[in-house]
Amino acid sequence: MEGWCGWVMVGAAVLTPPLAWVGPLGFAPLLGLVGLLCLPAFRLTDEDRPIAVVLLAVLVWAAVTTAWSPYRPDDLDRSVALKLALQLPLYWSAWCGARRAAPALRRLALSVLAWGLAIVGVVMLAEAATGGAIYQALRAAIGDPTRPDLAGKNLAQGTFVLAVLWPVAAAGGVRAGRPWALGLLMVLGTATAALVFLADAPVLAVGLSLLVGAAAWTWPRSAPRGLGVAAAAYVLLAPAVTLGMRALGRGFGLHVEAPASWAQRMDYWSHAVDFIAEHPLRGWGLDASRAFSPAIQLHPHNGSLQIWLELGAPGAILAALVWLFVLRRLSRETPDLAATAGAASATAYLVFAAVNFGVWQEWWLALGGLAAVVVGLMDGADLTPARAADRRSAAKSSTSAGFSG
Numbered sequence: 001m002e003g004w005c006g007w008v009m010v011g012a013a014v015l016t017p018p019l020a021w022v023g024p025l026g027f028a029p030l031l032g033l034v035g036l037l038c039l040p041a042f043r044l045t046d047e048d049r050p051i052a053v054v055l056l057a058v059l060v061w062a063a064v065t066t067a068w069s070p071y072r073p074d075d076l077d078r079s080v081a082l083k084l085a086l087q088l089p090l091y092w093s094a095w096c097g098a099r100r101a102a103p104a105l106r107r108l109a110l111s112v113l114a115w116g117l118a119i120v121g122v123v124m125l126a127e128a129a130t131g132g133a134i135y136q137a138l139r140a141a142i143g144d145p146t147r148p149d150l151a152g153k154n155l156a157q158g159t160f161v162l163a164v165l166w167p168v169a170a171a172g173g174v175r176a177g178r179p180w181a182l183g184l185l186m187v188l189g190t191a192t193a194a195l196v197f198l199a200d201a202p203v204l205a206v207g208l209s210l211l212v213g214a215a216a217w218t219w220p221r222s223a224p225r226g227l228g229v230a231a232a233a234y235v236l237l238a239p240a241v242t243l244g245m246r247a248l249g250r251g252f253g254l255h256v257e258a259p260a261s262w263a264q265r266m267d268y269w270s271h272a273v274d275f276i277a278e279h280p281l282r283g284w285g286l287d288a289s290r291a292f293s294p295a296i297q298l299h300p301h302n303g304s305l306q307i308w309l310e311l312g313a314p315g316a317i318l319a320a321l322v323w324l325f326v327l328r329r330l331s332r333e334t335p336d337l338a339a340t341a342g343a344a345s346a347t348a349y350l351v352f353a354a355v356n357f358g359v360w361q362e363w364w365l366a367l368g369g370l371a372a373v374v375v376g377l378m379d380g381a382d383l384t385p386a387r388a389a390d391r392r393s394a395a396k397s398s399t400s401a402g403f404s405g
Helices: 002-022 024-037 049-065 080-100 103-130 133-141 148-175 181-196 200-218 222-251 260-278 288-292 303-328 337-355 362-378 385-404
Strands: none
Touching: 002 024, 002 080, 002 103, 002 133, 002 148, 002 362, 024 080, 024 148, 024 362, 049 080, 049 303, 080 362, 103 133, 103 148, 103 181, 103 362, 133 148, 148 181, 148 200, 148 337, 148 362, 181 200, 200 222, 200 337, 222 260, 222 303, 222 337, 260 288, 260 303, 288 303, 303 337, 337 362
């Protein structure tokens, strides 16, 4: 089982960099396949149980709310409830597979991922310098050419992926004995391409991730717990904060000129809190955001407001508990590379959840699951070749001593 799970992880590491560059939507089928292949590794420990119970409760409540949701999917494959029911066990299985993989193959998977995403970082630097020429040439070569503006938009989406994955990929590479400079290439590629292709959030996410990562390394016990409390508070208080800011602006007659994309988001948020006020307890039902066009297009572009809007207070409380329990798991007594990187990636994920993607987008949930899988690959083990050799030597010495005694 350890060998099988290890090779599955190596395969996922090989496929992740090209998906990050040209096909983020592919993360959903990738992680689903990984989970399916690792189903025999599925385990639920006592330490896992609180998170599992809360995630299951979210799934059950979300399914219940479909009874009154105004949105009805045309096809079964568009049912969010069905997709969530499949994603939860499969993504959990992928995480279990990472933790059960053989140490040598974990080290290989982490090395492949670190080198691969570093190469993507270099490619992003080249794309930024050429206006996306490599991506456009690739699309033309496969018979699907695209305009420069659309190429820039697609490449910008790749910077969101890199911003979430670079902390865990870089830390995993270091733990596997690869140079720390690989992480620097990821950061430079992310920030530069995001600036050139007009994606503000990844630049902000990179900066905040570095700050949170430094805090988690300096205060390994309290910083992850503090981040968990902050994330839970963000989920629970988002409608009140949005209402307060809107009232403050109206009260003082403030009018802020913002870029069109940000102005549109703020308009969505304002409409969302009005709809939340109509059904604050039970919510409007799973995926109901799609029914509020043109006031809200697809989703409010704020994860907390979307959860409140669709799942009401029970959903918001459960989502807050998910973040609280997940980030509390990263608390350590001493500085730990895996926990530090996990907190940094979680920070980027929270930033994007607040201003960009819909909560239920399959590739977006899969990206968060993939980050957790990478933490699982490096957590609780010394994977550098030298230390692995030391452990083997110590084991042989202990065995010899036992026979000689």
